[in-house]
Amino acid sequence: MRAVIAVVCLAIMIVVILLAPSSKATDDGPATITVKIVFGADEQAAVWDGRLEVSGGEILDVSAAMLEVADQLNADTRSWKIKTGVSQGKRVSFAEPQREIFVKLQCTPETLLRITTEQGDFEVAPSTLTAGRPASLLDGRAEVHRLGNEKIVAKTETDDDFTAIALDANGQRHVAWIAFDTTAQTDRLWIQNIDKPGEKPELITDAVEVADLQLLNIDGTLNAFWSSSGTDKNWDLYTAVREERGWRSQRLTTATGTDFQLSVAAGTDGSVWMAWQSFRNGKGDIYAKVRNGETWSNDFVVEDNPANQWQPSITVDTEGRAWVGFDSYENGNYDVYLTSLTASGDKVSVGERIAIAQSADFEAHANVLATRDGRVWVTYDAAGPNWGKDFRNGPTIENGRYAEPLHASRRMELRCVHNGQLEQPTEPLPQILPPEKIALIDRDPTSKPSRYYDLPQLATDGDGRLWLLFRICRQGFCRHPPLGAQWNIYATTYTEQGWLEPIQLPHSQGRQNQHVATAAGTAGPLQCAWAEGNRFASVNRKYAVRAGALPPITEAAAGIPCEPLQLDPPGTAEPAPQIDWTITRGGDEFRVYFGDLHRHTNISRCMPTLDGCLTDAHRYALDAVEHDFLAVTDHTRDVDAFSWWRTQKASDRFHIPGRYVPIYAYERSNMTHGGGHRNVFFLTRGAQVSRSDHWYAGRKLKRPDNNPTDTLYPWLRERGDALTAAHTPEYDRKANLGTWTYNDPQVEPVAEIFQGLRESYERPNSRVKEEASLQYALHQGYKLGFIASSDHLSTHMSYACVWAKEKTREALFDAIRARRTYAATDRIGLDVRIGEALMGEETQVAGETVTLSIHAEGTAPITDIEIIRDGQVLDTLRPGTPLVETTFKDPAPLPGKSYYYVRLLQDNGAIAWASPIWVSR
Template sequence: MTRTALMAWLLLVPVTGNANDIFLPLLPGQQRGQLRRDTVRDVAAGQLAAVPVPAALPDGRVAVAVVALQDWREKLLLQIAPGPSAPLGPPLTVADGPRAWHPRLAVSPRGELWIAWCGRRDEPGAGDYSRKVFLRRLLPAPAGPSITVSGPGRACRPDLAIDQQGNLHLAWEQWSAGQPGQVRIAYRRLDAAGRPRGGVRLVSEGSFDRRPALAVSAGGVWLAWDGLVNRCPDGGPDPDYDVFLRRLAGGQWGEIIVADNLPGIQAAPALLADGEALILAYHSSRGHDLVKWWHLRRWYRGRWFEPVGENPAEEVAWRGEKQGGEYPAPVRLPDGRLLVVSRSSQGSQVQLVDGRGISPLFDLTRRGWGSRCRRQVAVPAGDGAVLLGRRGRRQPVLERLLVQPGAGPVRWRPLRREAKQVPACRRRQHRAADGLPGFGKGGLVLYGDIHMHSALSDAAGAPDEVLARAWTRGQDFAALSDHDHIVGRPLFPSQWDELAWLSDVFDARPGFAVLHGFEWTGRPVPAGCGHRNVYFAAARPARPCGFSLGCDDTASLVKWLQPYRALVIPHHTSWTGTDWAADERVERLFEMVSVHGVSEYPGNRPIPPRAAAENSRPAFAREGLARGRVFGFVGGSDAHGLLWHHGQARRRDPWLCGLTGLVAPEVTRRAVFDALFARRTFATSGARLAAGLQANGLGVGQQGRTRQPVKISFRVEGTAPLQGVEIVRDGEVILSRKVGRRQLAGSFTDRHPGRGRHYYYLRAWQGGRPPEMIWTSPVFLDIKGE
């Protein structure tokens, strides 16, 4: 966007700087150009609550549905305000859990208010993912008990639309334990009284379809959804999701239409009826560029159109905490303009689309870290007003935005579509570990990232997208480690359940194992105990014991884990520290490297550690080993989907900043967990290097008694010429080799290490920008004499 165009948008003198020119704070009560932020109200005041869902009623009242959390129970509430700027009334209980999630409101032509949601009426056990979709009429008066719309299995994420005859249309995600790797979109119609008219029909045809959206237009009922279309891992930077569209007219479903042929992620559709046309919004990684921005498309008489003009936000080289525009919520204004609300990685923002193009970003959230939401909900409220339900940093809020008259309706141009180039499958041939000292015979060398975040905590991207990326890139195993809480906001029970369910869905894919896990998010040391990831050998517990959910320190966390076979792994300790207080029976590993650098020792080279947070006390691997702690090494990206991890990472692609290598007999959840538990691991900074070390017959991660001298054999395999290989004993380098080739194998005798306990590990690095590193887990020896 040129500076002249920017001035036309804002009607004020533009600010300077690259990102600042198109990322503009909009404070409560403030007006910038055509947009005024009129009213901001807390929803479910005094309660922990999710994103509110508003609806504008024909008589001028405003209804808001919201899910509140009370003692690990989800309670679905409804609040009514007499006017768009009036205070919300006392809450009415719609459903009292223990699971009630993803509410959607719709108003009929007669002014009746209906609500749909998914949940269950009893507490689920671990691994029980069954859910129902429910429907209930709320106004003009609550009409009896809720109606169960769906059948057996997991039915969730409903959307609801009502046609001019008052018929209700519902769509949702449908999953069955009998087909654990498949998710489809289901649909059902009910009449104006809520009576079913026909059974449940599966409308989509993919293997993994999610996030349905409905709209009623003059041409019928439209249903959109997104689906993962990769047939197999292809090595691409992003998984391949497409958005699909299908119309129900005359009781018959039409052909499935593909909305876009771009590679990468096209997901999270939202629909608007526009007379005979249909407007579709979704977010896109724009052909594998990691950070996603919303796109608009118009379907009219069998052709696709796009708005005239480019989104100025896509032209900026983003490096800050707020990046991207996901989960768009478009609203059509009376004069044909569009207002689009989207979620940045750490907040909410709006843009206007009119005859001049697409406006700058108007930021609704103050700068700083912390978000826990996905889609926000925006609805028109008459005369250019828009009601927006979103999550603030600490409290859900209902906003009223006023849009002044502008430059006329959106101008559309035909969309140029090119045939998608489908990459070939890149099936991994696992190498045997026989040539790596210290790993025994018969095992396979496997790689995976077990430290990744999604939009369910403080990151970008849906949780399934994160797992799909690991699978697409050819990793053998993975884990989602979303925060138990972030900035005072905990995971809700349905979010905890969704993470578990998705882990099992992707674990069902051949050749791919997914661990159950989460991040226990303590305060930095010394005020707290640092951050730790927790992983389970089998199904995750029915509820977490997080920092704000009963486990406030390391001792309480370890006590809670006693009934489970679990692992605890401290991470980014150079930044937030660790207390070294966890029981070694569960804290058997240490995360050496991530987007936060390397936590091996202060001043580590060639990859440095991240500087300590304010008022924190850093900790390093060698410090823990010197205390006599026994642990192996792993790597994990700790990626949050932000380019350069908001300036902290050494790579633009944050998913390439940490990786765990291990040796296991097969690619299964149990085998991967057993290898981690046994410390049969090595850590890399992201590339697939491999290394092994053996000392007096003992392998990596093992402990044993022996006598001196210590005979060491090792091998390192790089992906580029190695620059250096070192053997470390008790924090000191006792062997150093300059290499210049991709592989190095050798042996070495440490003749007089001395009596007592010692540890040995290998570290190596190779050239490149940035360089890559690898560390084997230590071998622990108790030397008794000659």
């Protein structure tokens, strides 16, 4: 049977060879071609053990993708042991059953690649493959794809990321990138001509921190653009022009507040337009400026309304008008808009804003491109409605309302504006769509959706084709993937036969929030540059910059057929409950601030496809939940030096003084018996990553003693600017050890009483052992204030509430250290005192009674206020109103020492816990 299949396949390939256009190798000698062999295209379970060999050519490299842990590839013998299908175990890498082998080879039209497998054998002539139209073999069970080529730009010891590319007047490629030097703890901005033999990287700037890199060839001169914290720690925009003596830099903005998320485009008249997002007025606004000749205009506002506007993209049409696409949160969710800019002398006029997408869905990350036919294209990624709203863990419907966590789904959208009319393609984009509303976030291997389409970008190649490039992740909701949480870059274009099957850029695996840089000459394929790195490799996580081209397309280009699109009116924003509440005690004044001290991103390997990226986390905090502060706490098991650098950098870039305070933090995951995991918070930037035994175990290294008493606490005390908080407490009865075996009141003043991902740890229950509860810790004599945190996945249901003197890192740390905190599952106001003592404090009480003063501002009617002394409910008040101001007198207080706290319940299920007040009598 296998022989029959092989003969049939060979006959098919001979016909393809006769009908296919001639390869470039016919005229210029051997060509370098990369192909991707896909096993299990029929999505069935099967054994595909096999090998490959070539005749009439030379194999340069063999690699694999989407292999499970049990699969093996031997690149030296060009053989493999592979099974397709989705494992029913929990620890699988991919939610899709296919497995892939990549082969880079030099070939001529006579070259044949022979593949032998347990499911059948087949032969392929690589030069006859058509990019975007994969060859189907073995009755559709296997496929072979023609890909573009790539190479590493520079071999370095640094983490190289955030690329840009431009072609010079001779068509040579110049690739720029940002390199992070672990030893020096600094960024460096490099550029290299990759088409000039022997050329070495050249330094553009010696700024300590760089982001938002762009590179343009303007009138034959290379121009670089970026944002940097500069010497005054204020993020501003910079440019540099390449001259004979090197790069001449210029600072373009100086206003106080972060200027970032930069986009730059050049007009055919030599003008240069730039748009960016600025936090200079306490919120996100879109600004722009234009350069004509050598003179830049002043900064001017493109979009300014009370909401945050985000991440602009700019393009220039054939008439010299600039178009800026961006997204806004003004309607209580992210919507996409487009605005035109026209320059006349030193004046710029801003056109009327055009709505591109304004549904209840998440619609963000716009990318725009004006084409020669007068259309302005806008692409963006989208997700379901109520992004970042009330979601706990599992079902997406809470109290009848649907909500998605930060990265439960992503799809691409493409629209255009033509003659003032909004249009959309009549033929759907080549993507696998998620359900309109995901019923359950189930982390089973077969859970859907299995694909995420992130950050689509538009570009035109030298032949005028419009390309759509994007990132795909196929890991799904699987648990703790050792390999699968990676995004790869794909591209598609429209031809006379419709959309091409997306073409993968080889060796493009990386994070969700990485872009691909593109450049085009006067003819030929699109040139690309990108960074790749295996995020979850066990040891080596280094990022490297690669460059390459998309493969030649043989099908004739065609205009994308479109149809008019009429948008529904925008939704109405649902404002968050505002608690603007000040209390006084003596000469001190305190205000309540709401935040989260435990939020993960896709840096952590627990739920990397569901938690979203660093930008998603800060967007969520600023808009969806309106936090005053946020600590991104990714696991130290997964936080390498580059990830920690990016996390700290993001905390500075998103800091809005007086509005929003990111806190430098990570989660120190610990495998020590009962040691538990602890989030660590730093007042100042630059702390090292405190490695726990979890990090050593993941690398199969000898595990050190890592109990907090011996390691974490002394280090934090020595620093003097750091605090920690335990979460998800546990207890091992056999070892007689638990989370509350350890505590240092100097550096561990608070603990998570509630976690949105899981449950309340206040009291023992069927899942929480008594020794793991917060009440047990209090019985041990520990003085711990209460906070609530999200951890992974959960959104909008956990608040660390802090009474602080002002909204600064210093004041927040002082308040947390003093335990002036409470925990809540909604934005509830709560002030509990005993005499002059505030929540979290100690007091001496004389007399026959202890009196609690309680002031609460609920988001719904408060049904119960439980008064708790030493773990026992003394009484329950039932006010039935959102606003409560009352007192409670304990008529028979205990002698000696006791602690009191209040548990508040609302009729909508929300809860708040006041931190204890410790009383001595």
